Amino acid sequence: MRSPQPLRNGGDNSCSPSHNRRFQSTVAEHKLRRFNSLILVFRLVSFSFSLASSVFVLTNTRGSDTPHWYHYDTFRFVLAANAIVAVYSVFEMGASVWEISRGVTLFPEVLQIWFDFGHDQVFAYLLLSANAAGTTMARTLKEMDTCRASNAFCVQMDIAIALGYVAFVFLGLTSLLTGFRVVCFIINGSRFHL
Secondary structure, X not given: OOOOOOOHHHOOOOOOHHHOOOOOOHHHHHHHHHHHHHHHHHHHHHHHHHHHHHHHHHOOOOOOOOOOHHHOHHHHHHHHHHHHHHHHHHXXXXXXXXXXXXXXXXXXXXXXXXXXXXXXXXXXXXXXHHHXXXXXXXXXXXXXXXXXHOHHHHHHHHHHHHHHHHXXXXXHHHHXXXXXXXXXXXXXXOOOOO
């Protein structure tokens, strides 16, 4: 015969699997928060450098007798890739802030993990290919004596391309961390080994 007394501490005596909750220590929560904060910092740095690169390309117009970035397909590609990565980084920073502050992912966990990793990979390779194409065009312009006539144009494009490479490095590091989350999810069923 069951006791008519109410449950203590508001607990539930149900032992069904849907009521079992995984124990998570505060140390594990702090580790997860630090890990997500590191991803947020890398995303912020990647955003800053890709935005700076886009601004350097956009403001690289001097006069009517000097070359313009929009006359070269590769420099338009550099601008587009860096602008796309800047917009993507803003979205991902918002998702990271959401995850850090609320403790849950923006999308369902499995979708969020694969979304982050897949898009980090795609956009990192996009930045690398755009900056490699920009580097090739900048070298070609230097060989054709275009940079002697308009040195400021070439220097500013070199700076924009270098900023794009730095954005790639930090997006690549972010991709490594999100790849770690994917592996942890596959092995443990959680985005971080707790």
